[in-house]
Amino acid sequence: MSRPARITLSVVSLLGAAALLFALPYLVGVDWEQIGRELGRLSTGWLIALTALWLAGLWAYTYVMTASLPGLTNLHAFMLNAVGSAVSNLMPFGGAAGVAVTFAMARGWGHGNAAITVSALVTGVWNVLSRLLLPAVGIIALLVAGEVPGRGMAAMTAVGAAVLLGLVGLLALALRSENTARALDRALHRFALRLPPRPRKLLLRADGGMLAVRNKTMGVLRTGWRGLTAGMIAYLLLQAVLLHACLIAVGAEVELAEVVAVFAINRMLTTAVITPSGAGISETGTAALLLHFGVAPGPAAAATILYSFYTFAIEVPTGGLAWAGWTLRRRERRPDVAHAPRPLVKK
Numbered sequence: 001m002s003r004p005a006r007i008t009l010s011v012v013s014l015l016g017a018a019a020l021l022f023a024l025p026y027l028v029g030v031d032w033e034q035i036g037r038e039l040g041r042l043s044t045g046w047l048i049a050l051t052a053l054w055l056a057g058l059w060a061y062t063y064v065m066t067a068s069l070p071g072l073t074n075l076h077a078f079m080l081n082a083v084g085s086a087v088s089n090l091m092p093f094g095g096a097a098g099v100a101v102t103f104a105m106a107r108g109w110g111h112g113n114a115a116i117t118v119s120a121l122v123t124g125v126w127n128v129l130s131r132l133l134l135p136a137v138g139i140i141a142l143l144v145a146g147e148v149p150g151r152g153m154a155a156m157t158a159v160g161a162a163v164l165l166g167l168v169g170l171l172a173l174a175l176r177s178e179n180t181a182r183a184l185d186r187a188l189h190r191f192a193l194r195l196p197p198r199p200r201k202l203l204l205r206a207d208g209g210m211l212a213v214r215n216k217t218m219g220v221l222r223t224g225w226r227g228l229t230a231g232m233i234a235y236l237l238l239q240a241v242l243l244h245a246c247l248i249a250v251g252a253e254v255e256l257a258e259v260v261a262v263f264a265i266n267r268m269l270t271t272a273v274i275t276p277s278g279a280g281i282s283e284t285g286t287a288a289l290l291l292h293f294g295v296a297p298g299p300a301a302a303a304t305i306l307y308s309f310y311t312f313a314i315e316v317p318t319g320g321l322a323w324a325g326w327t328l329r330r331r332e333r334r335p336d337v338a339h340a341p342r343p344l345v346k347k
Contacts, residue, residue, distance in 0.1 A: 020280025028287050029297040038302035046249045054310045057238035067227030069119035079322040086319020118217050138264030141257040246307045252299035262289050
């Protein structure tokens with residue numbers, strides 16, 4: 001795809017996400033003035049609490065990254081996650097660009113290509129699997145609470161389970177079979193050739209290295225699966241608590257089982273690649289599900305917008321600050337060649 005086409009696609013996707021977000025209140029039967037009144041009633045204490053929950057969730061996720069990349073500190077993991085999320089939130093199919101940024105930053109901290117590739121692979125798989133498992137968790141929560149899920153939610157769960165099984169099968173084959181690893185090498189090469197120059201160059205560096213990646217992946221999974229799983233569970237729990245807190249903050253009364261179901265669908269819809277991070281799509285689905293559970297239109301829309309702010313909008317400036325900090329730190333560490341001492345030469 002040419003650069004003008006990529007730019008056009010990004011602009012169209014961002015405009016589509018913005019249009020969906022702008023239309024959200026009207027889709028549920030309110031307007032932005034009412035949303036403003038609902039959010040205007042938030043106290044400073046609530047804003048501090050919600051921000052603390054958001055930061056706690058991001059910090060919990062750093063343990064997923066440190067478990068996948070030995071030697072990575074929690075602070076560096078926080079920066080990597082912030083920058084990668086910002087890129088994904090600004091671009092459709094932003095995963096490739098996010099991987100390129102991750103490579104650049106992690107290499108600047110001294111990590112090798114193979115280790116970074118393994119980290120990106122493992123964290124990506126854990127993220128996808130968790131999002132596909134969540135709808136099943138939501139349905140179980142509704143059944144425990146005595147509520148029968150609708151056909152739409154059941155269908156989404158079935159699709160998610162099918163995709164989950166396919167991904168698990170592919171990963172198992174790649175880890176167990178050298179032939180599959182070589183086939184993935186060839187597929188990675190073909191995929192890299194279709195990317196923009198910078199991510200293409202970075203991915204081609206790993207060309208032919210899938211066997212080495214396979215061995216390193218096995219090692220990471222043997223030693224780090226507990227950290228990966230515990231960090232992911234803590235991160236998702238804190239995000240679910242954040243959603244519940246957003247609902248309480250705007251006066252929406254929702255049962256715990258229903259909160260779990262809403263959270264599960266919201267997180268699964270963020271995997272939609274039509275818009276960056278599913279923006280607009282996940283919010284529309286979340287608001288519709290809240291209405292289905294009996295939440296009034298005003299609080300439903302306000303809670304959805306508030307949660308979207310903490311899980312989408314605020315990540316962009318946070319990632320920008322993290323990138324700026326990494327760039328400045330990198331410049332400070334560069335040696336000043338013009339003033340570097342000259343080596344002594346024996347006469």
